[in-house]
Amino acid sequence: MKRTLFSVLLLLLVSTSFGNNNGLKTGFKGVFEPGYQFGVGEYGLDRFKINLLGGYQFNPYVSIGVGSGLRYYFINSTALVPLVFDLKINFIDRRVSPYFSISAGYNFDAFKSFGKKGYLINPAIGVCIRVYEKSALYLGFEIEVQQMEFVNYYDLYFGYTNEIKNSYSMSLNLGLTF
Numbered sequence: 001m002k003r004t005l006f007s008v009l010l011l012l013l014v015s016t017s018f019g020n021n022n023g024l025k026t027g028f029k030g031v032f033e034p035g036y037q038f039g040v041g042e043y044g045l046d047r048f049k050i051n052l053l054g055g056y057q058f059n060p061y062v063s064i065g066v067g068s069g070l071r072y073y074f075i076n077s078t079a080l081v082p083l084v085f086d087l088k089i090n091f092i093d094r095r096v097s098p099y100f101s102i103s104a105g106y107n108f109d110a111f112k113s114f115g116k117k118g119y120l121i122n123p124a125i126g127v128c129i130r131v132y133e134k135s136a137l138y139l140g141f142e143i144e145v146q147q148m149e150f151v152n153y154y155d156l157y158f159g160y161t162n163e164i165k166n167s168y169s170m171s172l173n174l175g176l177t178f
Contacts, residue, residue: 118147
């Protein structure tokens with residue numbers, strides 16, 4: 001698996017190293033990221049994800065942004081609204097470039113007066129494909145960690161306890177920059 005992933009990334013790097021420099025241009029940008037995340041691990045929960053970010057492309061390589069989104073959990077009908085900071089790095093100045101992204105922020109519960117829920121961290125790797133001067137399509141793999149409160153039921157005598165745990169998820173990421 002590691003060899004296959006390394007080979008694909010190497011092939012992308014080599015195939016994009018020829019030709020004119022035509023990466024993303026400097027300026028303000030918006031980012032739209034919809035998706036479905038599959039829960040992994042003991043506390044992993046499936047969720048629908050959407051992010052809308054505003055940011056600035058400093059050069060063809062680096063952009064930062066801030067924004068918000070929605071995480072809807074199907075198993076318990078919970079909706080969390082994250083406020084996030086995003087850093088995206090394109091490795092080469094070409095039409096097609098491998099990228100690394102990391103988002104971090106804090107979640108609020110949309111159904112409980114936007115009460116605080118916990119932190120969020122979301123690293124991603126993939127490929128950025130420039131469509132126009134300031135527009136691009138991002139395809140990648142991401143892992144998301146969200147701090148959440150879980151209720152553990154024991155028995156009628158002892159009742160239950162609330163525990164703060166990390167909920168992990170993985171997904172194939174699709175993003176549009178405009």
